[in-house]
Amino acid sequence: MNQLRTWFLAPARLLTFGFFLAPLAIVVLYSFLTRGTYGGQGAPFTLENYTRLADPLYLEILVKSFWIAILSTAICLVMGFPLALFIARSGPQWRGTWINLVMLPFWTNFLVRTYAWMFLLRDTGLINTAFQGLGLISQPLPLLYNDGAVILGLVYGYLPFMVLPIFSTLERQDPFLLEAAADLGATPWQTLWRVTVPMAKPGILAGSVLVFIPCLGAYLTPDLMGGGKSIMIGNVVQQQFTSSRDWPFGAALSLVLTALVMVLLWFIMRRGGKELI
Amino acid sequence: MKNRWLAAYAAFAYLFLHVPLLVLTVFSFNASRFTHWEGFSLKWYAVLLEDHRLIEAALNSILIAVAATALATVIGTIAAYGIWKRSAPVLEGSLYTGLVTPEIVTGVSLLALFQGLFHYFNFRLGLHTVILAHVTFSIAYVVIVIQARLKTMDKSLEEAAMDLGATEFGAFRKVTLPVLMPGVIAAALLAFTISFDDYVITSLVSGVDTETLPMVIYTMARKGVSPAVNAMSALIVIGVGALIVAAEKLQQQHT
Numbered sequence: 396m397n398q399l400r401t402w403f404l405a406p407a408r409l410l411t412f413g414f415f416l417a418p419l420a421i422v423v424l425y426s427f428l429t430r431g432t433y434g435g436q437g438a439p440f441t442l443e444n445y446t447r448l449a450d451p452l453y454l455e456i457l458v459k460s461f462w463i464a465i466l467s468t469a470i471c472l473v474m475g476f477p478l479a480l481f482i483a484r485s486g487p488q489w490r491g492t493w494i495n496l497v498m499l500p501f502w503t504n505f506l507v508r509t510y511a512w513m514f515l516l517r518d519t520g521l522i523n524t525a526f527q528g529l530g531l532i533s534q535p536l537p538l539l540y541n542d543g544a545v546i547l548g549l550v551y552g553y554l555p556f557m558v559l560p561i562f563s564t565l566e567r568q569d570p571f572l573l574e575a576a577a578d579l580g581a582t583p584w585q586t587l588w589r590v591t592v593p594m595a596k597p598g599i600l601a602g603s604v605l606v607f608i609p610c611l612g613a614y615l616t617p618d619l620m621g622g623g624k625s626i627m628i629g630n631v632v633q634q635q636f637t638s639s640r641d642w643p644f645g646a647a648l649s650l651v652l653t654a655l656v657m658v659l660l661w662f663i664m665r666r667g668g669k670e671l672i
Numbered sequence: 673m674k675n676r677w678l679a680a681y682a683a684f685a686y687l688f689l690h691v692p693l694l695v696l697t698v699f700s701f702n703a704s705r706f707t708h709w710e711g712f713s714l715k716w717y718a719v720l721l722e723d724h725r726l727i728e729a730a731l732n733s734i735l736i737a738v739a740a741t742a743l744a745t746v747i748g749t750i751a752a753y754g755i756w757k758r759s760a761p762v763l764e765g766s767l768y769t770g771l772v773t774p775e776i777v778t779g780v781s782l783l784a785l786f787q788g789l790f791h792y793f794n795f796r797l798g799l800h801t802v803i804l805a806h807v808t809f810s811i812a813y814v815v816i817v818i819q820a821r822l823k824t825m826d827k828s829l830e831e832a833a834m835d836l837g838a839t840e841f842g843a844f845r846k847v848t849l850p851v852l853m854p855g856v857i858a859a860a861l862l863a864f865t866i867s868f869d870d871y872v873i874t875s876l877v878s879g880v881d882t883e884t885l886p887m888v889i890y891t892m893a894r895k896g897v898s899p900a901v902n903a904m905s906a907l908i909v910i911g912v913g914a915l916i917v918a919a920e921k922l923q924q925q926h927t
């Protein structure tokens with residue numbers, strides 16, 4: 396009975412251990428090594444890579460990454476909830492279409508989507524060209540390469556992750572509850588805040604986790620839409636492994652970033668895990 | 673009244689989601705290389721056809737995505753089945769950890785592994801390392817999709833088949849796999865999109881000679897606007913859209 400199961404699990408085990416866990420173990424090892432003179436890494440063992448993180452420069456980037464991720468998640472929630480509500484309240488024959496329309500940009504390439512915004516926002520982009528053509532502005536507006544552009548890119552990228560789980564909790568909601576609330580004298584706003592929103596909590600929580608995690612570890616969006624000025628932790632990790640060639644410090648940074656995500660997730664699962672499932 | 677506000681908001685949200693890609697597509701047909709409209713033209717698509725770098729990158733991306741999808745779908749499906757038979761907490765835990773680990777961290781750790789291996793074995797970064805990375809990170813997505821499908825599956829069906837003389841593998845192939853098929857298609861589609869989409873991990877493990885489509889778009893996006901990228905992007909949007917519609921049709925036939 397179990398022989399087939401062992402064979403079936405073997406390839407997944409081999410790949411996961413060999414190309415996910417083993418590489419992570421190497422990163423853990425590197426994070427305690429000293430950087431060599433010409434890049435590379437070796438003895439002696441040290442904790443210096445971790446103590447360097449207390450440098451205000453890196454702390455600032457860490458705090459900023461959190462802020463950008465929190466803001467992006469909040470905006471996704473504010474934009475995603477009403478959209479999910481609209482889809483859940485539309486007729487059953489339309490729901491599939493509305494959901495597919497949310498998913499369509501998500502299915503197309505992330506780089507194409509980021510590039511689409513750069514095409515709109517850059518100095519010679521469509522918005523600036525159009526405004527200049529209309530004579531509204533003489534100098535191009537600095538729309539790209541700032542924190543706002545990064546947040547816009549993240550919100551655009553991850554909004555579907557917020558809409559889907561909220562929609563699936565709202566869809567299961569019994570419509571008679573809304574009628575009952577109305578019969579008991581609640582205004583539509585009161586019903587929304589005191590019946591619909593509390594019942595959608597598991598979806599809100601799941602959506603927020605799904606958006607926050609990739610935002611915190613974002614690399615591509617801050618790199619392209621922030622243009623090097625708006626740096627997040629992911630960019631510092633990449634720099635250490637490429638241009639700076641300080642792998643031990645990059646390794647320590649990667650582990651701190653991963654640990655932050657894990658601790659946060661564990662905390663949320665413990666507090667709201669039952670609702671998530 | 674309130675529903676009308678909600679509908680108005682939804683219209684705005686859908687515009688936000690779709691206008692950027694629509695504008696990009698429209699301007700891929702612009703005769704000018706600048707951002708004002710000068711008339712309809714297909715010249716950027718012609719430029720595209722002569723751009724060997726873009727074509728090679730596109731072929732690489734398709735090759736990688738097809739290989740990684742085939743491998744990850746098979747490996748992930750049988751792994752989900754194995755976990756369904758009896759739980760495998762370590763494997764499951766590692767798969768979920770992989771899902772929430774920031775991509776950049778997965779990428780640099782793979783780079784560290786491959787660089788470490790270079791000291792002992794004679795091989796280089798290239799298509800094979802990219803495919804290996806893609807298969808590894810796609811398995812978790814496949815497992816999740818298949819697990820959702822298996823939840824609705826009755827375990828006694830297989831037992832009945834085996835009572836009637838089917839082998840263990842026969843029961844899997846003839847009874848469980850057909851039920852899982854819509855899930856397998858959905859999983860393959862997801863794996864394909866994720867592989868075709870990936871830039872962060874790919875750019876770290878591809879080495880100097882191998883370029884994928886997202887890598888070319890990245891370089892061009894940094895350098896500035898070339899309408900050829902708009903044309904390429906429009907083709908991706910249309911191609912992926914067609915793939916989704918086809919898959920949806922296929923899935924409707926199966927269920």
